[in-house]
Amino acid sequence: xxxxxxxxxxxxxxxxxxxxxxxLVSADMRPAIDLDGAWTWSTDQYRTGLKNFHGADxxxxxxxxxxxxxxxxxRRDPRALYEFDMDRAPTxxxxxxxxxxxxxxxxxxxxxxxxxxxxxxxxxxxxxxxRFGAVDxxxxxxxxxxFVGEHQGGFTPFAFEVTKLLRDGDNRLTVGADSERTAxxxxxxxxxxxxxxxxxxxxxxxxxxxxxIDDAWIRLTRxxxxxxxxxxxxxxxxxxxxxxxxxxLGLTLTGRTLSDGSWTATAPAPRSxxxxxxxxxxxxxxxxxxxxxxxxxxxxxxxxxxxxxxILLNGKPIFLRGICIHAExxxxxPTRAITPAAARALxxxxxxxxxxxxxxxxxxxxxxxxxxxxxxxxxxxxxEIPVYWLVDFTNPQTLKTALKMQTESIERDRNRASxxxxxxxxxTPVGDARNAFLRSLIANAHRxxxxxxxxxxxxxxxxxxxxxxxxPIAPDLDVLAANTYNGWYSxxxxxxxxxxxxxxxxxxxxxxxxxGAGALAGYHDDPAHPHKFSEEFQAEFYRQTLAEASKVGFxxxxxxxxxxxxxxxxxxxxIYQQGWNRKGLESETGQRKAAFDVLANYYRALEQHR
Ligand code: GCU
Numbered sequence: 001x002x003x004x005x006x007x008x009x010x011x012x013x014x015x016x017x018x019x020x021x022x023x024l025v026s027a028d029m030r031p032a033i034d035l036d037g038a039w040t041w042s043t044d045q046y047r048t049g050l051k052n053f054h055g056a057d058x059x060x061x062x063x064x065x066x067x068x069x070x071x072x073x074x075r076r077d078p079r080a081l082y083e084f085d086m087d088r089a090p091t092x093x094x095x096x097x098x099x100x101x102x103x104x105x106x107x108x109x110x111x112x113x114x115x116x117x118x119x120x121x122x123x124x125x126x127x128x129x130x131r132f133g134a135v136d137x138x139x140x141x142x143x144x145x146x147f148v149g150e151h152q153g154g155f156t157p158f159a160f161e162v163t164k165l166l167r168d169g170d171n172r173l174t175v176g177a178d179s180e181r182t183a184x185x186x187x188x189x190x191x192x193x194x195x196x197x198x199x200x201x202x203x204x205x206x207x208x209x210x211x212x213i214d215d216a217w218i219r220l221t222r223x224x225x226x227x228x229x230x231x232x233x234x235x236x237x238x239x240x241x242x243x244x245x246x247x248x249l250g251l252t253l254t255g256r257t258l259s260d261g262s263w264t265a266t267a268p269a270p271r272s273x274x275x276x277x278x279x280x281x282x283x284x285x286x287x288x289x290x291x292x293x294x295x296x297x298x299x300x301x302x303x304x305x306x307x308x309x310x311i312l313l314n315g316k317p318i319f320l321r322g323i324c325i326h327a328e329x330x331x332x333x334p335t336r337a338i339t340p341a342a343a344r345a346l347x348x349x350x351x352x353x354x355x356x357x358x359x360x361x362x363x364x365x366x367x368x369x370x371x372x373x374x375x376x377x378x379x380x381x382x383x384e385i386p387v388y389w390l391v392d393f394t395n396p397q398t399l400k401t402a403l404k405m406q407t408e409s410i411e412r413d414r415n416r417a418s419x420x421x422x423x424x425x426x427x428t429p430v431g432d433a434r435n436a437f438l439r440s441l442i443a444n445a446h447r448x449x450x451x452x453x454x455x456x457x458x459x460x461x462x463x464x465x466x467x468x469x470x471x472p473i474a475p476d477l478d479v480l481a482a483n484t485y486n487g488w489y490s491x492x493x494x495x496x497x498x499x500x501x502x503x504x505x506x507x508x509x510x511x512x513x514x515x516g517a518g519a520l521a522g523y524h525d526d527p528a529h530p531h532k533f534s535e536e537f538q539a540e541f542y543r544q545t546l547a548e549a550s551k552v553g554f555x556x557x558x559x560x561x562x563x564x565x566x567x568x569x570x571x572x573x574x575i576y577q578q579g580w581n582r583k584g585l586e587s588e589t590g591q592r593k594a595a596f597d598v599l600a601n602y603y604r605a606l607e608q609h610r
Contacts, residue, residue, distance in 0.1 A: 023159075023214050023215045023231075023408075023411045023412075024129055024131055024157075024159040024206060024214060025213075025214065025215045025216055025217075025295075025411055025412065025415075026216065026295055026297050026415065027129075027131045027157065027159065027204070027206055028133075028202075028368045028369075028372075029295065029296055029297055030206050030208075030295065031206075031207075032131070032204035032205060032206045032207075033118070033120060033204060033205040033206075034202070034203075034204055035116060035118055035130075035173065035202075035203040035204055035205055036093075036094055036095060036202055036203060036204075037093060037094065037116070038091050038092075038093060038116065039091065039092060039093075039094045039114045039115060039116040039199075040086050040087070040088075040089035040090065040091050040092075040114070040115050040116070041089055041090060041091075041092055041098065041101055041112055041113065041114050041115075042064055042084050042086060042089045042112070042113045043105075043108065043110070043111070043112050043113075044062075044064065044110070044111040044112065044113055044176070045110050045111070047110075047111050047178070048062040049062050049063060049064045049065070049084075049111070049113055049176060050111070050140065050176065060082070061081045061082050061083045061084075062083060062084065064084050064086055064113035064115065064174055064176070065113075065115075065142035065145055065147075065172075065174035065176075066082070066145055067144045067145030067146075067172050068145075069085075069087055070082035070084070070085050070086075070087075071085045071087070071088060084113075086113065086115040086174065089115075090102070094114065094116075094198075094199050094203065095133070095198075095199050095200050095201050095202055095203070095337050096198065096199075096200065096335040096336065096337045097136070097196035097197060097198040097200055097335045097336040097337070098112045098114075098177065098179075098197055098198035099194070099196055099197065099198070099335065099336075100333070100334075100335035101198075108179075108197070109179055109180050109195060109197065110178060110179065110180050110197075111176055111177070111178040111180070112176070112177055112178075112197070112198065113174060113175070113176050114174070114175045114176075114177060114198075114199055115172065115173065115174045115175070116172075116173055117170055117171065117172050117173075118170075118171050118173065118205070119169060119170060119171070120166055120167070120168075120169075120171055120205060121168050121169075122163070122166045122167075122168055123207055125209070125210055126163075126207045126208065126209060126210070127161060127163045127207070127208050127209070127210060127212070127234075128161070128162050128163045128166045128205060128206070128207055129159045129160065129161050129162065129205070129206045129207075129208065130143065130148065130159065130160050130162050130173065130203070130204075130205060130206075131157065131158075131159040131203070131204050131205075131206050132151070132157060132158055132159070132175075132199070132201070132202075132203055133157050133200075133201025133202045133203070133367060133368070134154060134155050134156060134157060134199075134200050134201040134367070135151065135154070135158075135175065135177050135198070135199050135200070135201075136154030136155070136177065136179055136195075136196060136197050136198060136200055136336070137152065137153070137154045137177075137178060137179050137180070137181050137185065137197065138150065138151070138152050138177070138178040138179075138180075139151045139152075139158075139175060139176065139177055139178075139199075140175070140176035140178070141160055141173075141174075141175050141176075142173070142174040142175075142176075143162050143165045143166070143171065143172070143173055143174075144165055144166075144167055144171055144172050145172070146165050148160045148162055148165065152185070152401055152404075153186065153401065153404070153405045153408070154179075154197075154200070154364065154386075155364035155365045155366075155385075155386065155405075155409075156365050156405050156408035156409050156412065157201075157368075157408060157412055158408065159206070162205075166205075173203075175199060175203075177197055177198050177199055178197070179195055179196075179197020179198065180197075181195075183390075183392050184392050184395050184397055184398050184401075185398070185401065186385070186386055186387060186391060186398060186401050186402045186405060187363070187364075187386040187387070187388040187389070187391065188388075188389065188390055188391055188392065190389065190390065191363070191386070191388055191389065192568045192570050192571075192581060193326060193363070193566060193567065193568055193581075194329075194566070194567035194568060194569065195569075196328075196329075196335065196336035198336070200328065200335075200336040200337060201337075201367050208293060209234070209291060209292035209293045210234050210235055210236070211232055211233065211234025211235060211236040211237050211240065211290070211291055211292075211293065212232065212233060212234055212290075212293040213230060213231075213232060213288050213289075213290055213293050213295045214231050214232065214233035215229070215230065215231040215411060216228075216229070216230050216231075216244075216288040216295055216297070216415075217229045217230075217414050217415060218244060218246075218286055218288075218297075218299055218415060219301070219414070219415075219451050220269060220273075220275070220301040220302060220303055220451070221266065221303070221450075221451060222303050222305055222451065224268070224269050224303075225266040225267060225268055225269060226246075226251060226253070226266065226267050226268075226269050226270075226273075226301070227264065227265070227266040228244045228253050228263075228264065228265055228266070228288075229262070229263070229264045230242050230244070230257070230262070230263050230264075230288060230290065231261055231262045231263075232257055232261040232262075232263075232290055232293075233261065234261075236291060237257060237260075237261030238257060238258070238259045238260070238261055239256050239257060239258075239259070240256060240257045240261070240290055240291060241254070241255075241256055241290060241291070242254065242255055242256065242257060242263050242288075242289070242290045243287075243288075243289045243290070244265075244286065244287070244288050244289075245286070245287050245289075246284050246285070246286050246287075247285060247287075248284050248285065249270045249272060249273055249284060250270060250272075251267065251270055253265045253266075253267050257290075269301070273301055275300075275301055275302050275303075275314045276300025276301055276302040276375075276378075276417040276418075277302060277313060277314060277378065278351075278357040278358075278378040278379060278380060279378065280378070281300060281375060281376060281377065281378030281417075281418075282300055282301075283298045283299060283300050283375060283376065283417075284298065284299055284300070284301070285297075285298055286298070286299050297415055298372075298375070299375075299415050299417065300375055300417030300418070301417065302314050302417050303315065303451070304420040304451070304452060304453060305453075306453060306478050306479060306508065306509055308507060309507060309508065309509050309510075309553070309554040309556065310509060310556065311420075311453070311479065311509045311556045311557065313380070313420070317556075318357075318380075318556075318610075319556055319557060319606060319610065320357065320358035320380060320511060320556060320557025320558065320559070321354075321355060321356050321357050321358060321557075321558065321603040321606055321607065322356055322357075322358035322359055322360055322380075322382070322511075322557055322558055322559030322560070323350050323354055323356050323358075323359055323360070323559055323560055323562070323563045323585070323599075324359070324360040324362045324513075324514060324559050324560065324561050324562040324563065325346060325350070325359055325360070325361055325362065325366075325562065325563050325564070326362055326363075326562065326564070326566040327361065327364070327366040327367065327370065328366075328367065329564075329566055329567065329588075330342055330588075331588065331589060332588055332589055334567065334588070338367055338369060338370065339369070340369045340372075340373065343367070343369045343370045343372075343373040344373045344376075344377065346370075346563070346564075347359065347370070347373050347374055347377050347379055348377060349563065349586075349590075350379065350563060351377055351378070351379055353592075353596070353600060354563075354585075354596070354599055354600045354603055355600055355603035355604045355606075355607050356379065356603060357378075357379065357380055357607075358379065358380040358381070358382070358557060358559060359374065359379050359380070359381055359382070359559070360381075360382040360384075360513060360514075360559035361381055361382065361383055361384070362384065362426070362561075362562070363384055363386050363388050363426050364384065364385065364386040365383060365384075365385065365405075365408075365409040365412070365413070366383075368412065368413075371383075371413055371416040371418060371419065372416070374416070374418035374419075375416055375417055375418045378418075379418055380418060380420050381416070381418045381419045381420065381421075382419075382420070382421040382423055382455070382511075382513070382559065383409065383413060383419050383421065383422055383423065384422070384423035384424070384425075384426065384457075385402060385405050385406050385409055385423070385424065385441075386405075386426075387402055387424060387425040387426065387428060387437075387438070387441065388425070388426045388427070388428075389426070389427055389428065390428075390429070391425075391428060391434075391437070393428075393431065393433035393434040393436075393437040394433045398437075399437055399440060402437070402441060403440065403441065403444055406422075406424070406441055406444055406445065406448075407444065407448060409422075410422060410445065410448045410449055411448070414448070414449050414451075414452075419452065420452060420453060421452065421453045421454070421455050421479060422445045422449065422452055422453070422454050422455075423454075423455050423456055423457060423481070423513075424438050424441035424442055424445065424454060424455075424456050425438050425441070425456040425457065426456070426457040426483075426513075427457060427458075427459055427483060428456070430471060430472060435472050435473050438456060438473050438476075439473065439476055442454050442456075442473070442476050442477065453478035453479050454477055454478050454479075455477050455478065455479040455480065455481045455511070455513075456473065456477060456481065457481045457482070457483050457513040457514065458471045458473075458474070458480065458481060458482050458483070459471075459482065459483060460482045460484065460502070465496075465499055465500050465501055466500075466501050466502075466503060467482075467484070467486075467500055467501070467502050467503070468502075468503045468504070468505065469482055469502075469503070469504040469505060469510065470504075470505040471505075474504070474505055474506045474508070475506050477508065478508070479508060479509050479510075479511060479556075480504060480506070480508050480509065480510045480511070481510065481511040481512070481513035482510065482511075482512060482513065483512075483513055483514035483515070483561075484512055484514070484515050484545070485514070485515065485516065485517075486500060486545070486548070487517070487541055487544065487545065488516065488517040488518070488532070488541060494537075494540050494541055494543075494544040495544065497544040497545055497547065497548045498544060498547040498548045498551065500548050501551075502551075502552045502554075502555070504554060507554070508554070509554060509555075509556035509557070510552065510554050510555050510556060510557075511555070511556060511557035511558065511559065512549055512555065512557070512558045512559070512560075513559055514559065514560070514561040515545050515549075515558070515560050515561060516541075516560050516561035516562060516583040517532070517537060517538045517541035517542075517583060517595075518532065518533050518538065518576065518577070518581070518582035518583050519533055519534060519535045519537065519538035519582055519583075519593050519594075519595065520533050520534075520535075520575070520576045520577075520582055521535070521565075521586075521587035521591045521592075521593050522535075522591070523535060523576065524536060525537065527540070533573075533575075533576040533582065535593045535594040535595065536594065538593060538594065538595040539593075539594040539595040539598050541595070542560070542595045542598040542599055542602075543598055546558075546598070546599070546602050560585070560599060561583050562581070562583050562584055562585075563584060563585060563586060564584040564585075564586045564587070564588055564590070565580045565581060565582050565583070565584035565586070565587050565588045566580065566581050566584065566588070567579060567580055567581075567588075568580065568581040585599060
């Protein structure tokens, strides 16, 4: 208990020191000026645009964010020197990763400057924010030559106020995106996915009233009440009237904010409320209003909880028939970008193709469009932050970054009924610093959201044929999860997998958060003696691992690794991999492998017998 209290106190202090930037929740639901489209770009491998050769301020000759036509300036003044020109630089369509800007950028890891000009008309009494869906990894933002702010973390949104900087007419937005990570970053440099640097999600200019709704959250509490929390930002945030309505339910909650601009209220859930579930993903229009500001959203209401070994959705035990998905990567030459149609297609393949009711969106917060599609289609979601493998757990700055990333992710997505689990880490090595680090994240998740479950993808220990989940943070988690690759990363003959016995040190539900084997689509082998990377081996791996899983009494879910092959610099077998992790049940172009049907049949049977 003392450790827990210390973790909560530590997390709260750290978060308090991080606050101040606007959340601009559900910004994707606000009217905005879309700044996607044509941008120019310029590489800056030695970061001369940030620091000059002595580490001091960059020389004018390298300042990509300069707010004038540099070539024109050189034409006017023969003594002038600029060694870039963002107005005449090559053009690309954003959002996308800069790995696909040009063939020579395929493996670029570093800083790229991006610029676009846009016309805007500041509105009297209104505030203006530049909002980014995500920039991987470190973003430096300038408007009209002035520094606006910077952000670290490649998968969460951020917004900067530019009310005072926005010009009436032509504006120049410059964004430096630096994909190079250090050991202190989250994730650290070594992962098992491609490092898609750049402006990978939508950019927009959002106008709000002087006082606006910065954060708004509505949910069904575990005791069946509708709860709302609103936080206003602005000069009139204190003691301000707030109104939250769900017209289809005839439900309205009203009140006044406290001195800090926040307000929370609850009301009994109307009897007519249809709870959200994968079978019936009921969504309701919700309106948050205060003063001149209105924020609309579409939200589902459901409860998720645990009781002993069971996971309870709306009070009923559920088995999570899942699959893992990496985000925003499509086709044989992918960039990192997604459209609502592509998100729906991917999730429909999981739901209708595999008969899944659950997806693990690995290993970082996926784009809003994925979560909204999961809400609409009816898929339960595991959402995680990239506290992955060898994070620098001893570094307070790394913890600060992870806590901020987690807060950005939870505040962005806590209105999404589909999300049931927040995960705080993947395959992180046990140790005192790591345990404390993850406990801070667990505490922060519970502080920000008392309606969802918290988990982490753990590694189980193994003695002989007994696999035990005895991770020291297991007691702190609501749901346990373990990644298992017996028979792929171990030499266990596939036929012996069903005899592996699973045990757990604490009585909690378990999810196999990963299990999988590689296969090159189209490579076939003798089914009696299949070799690794053949479709036959992968299919047999699934048959035997599912047999192993079905014997684990406290198992309440699976999310095999992974729906589609994905790029990874770690995977360099010239015949079977060529830079792709081949554990997909489909190839990168959607060609199903034999194992796809093995899992689909298993899930169809579970679905029919639930
Ligand atoms: C790990 C890891 C994944 C990785 C997978 C694999 O468990 O979490 O990110 O891709 O195993 O080895 O294929």
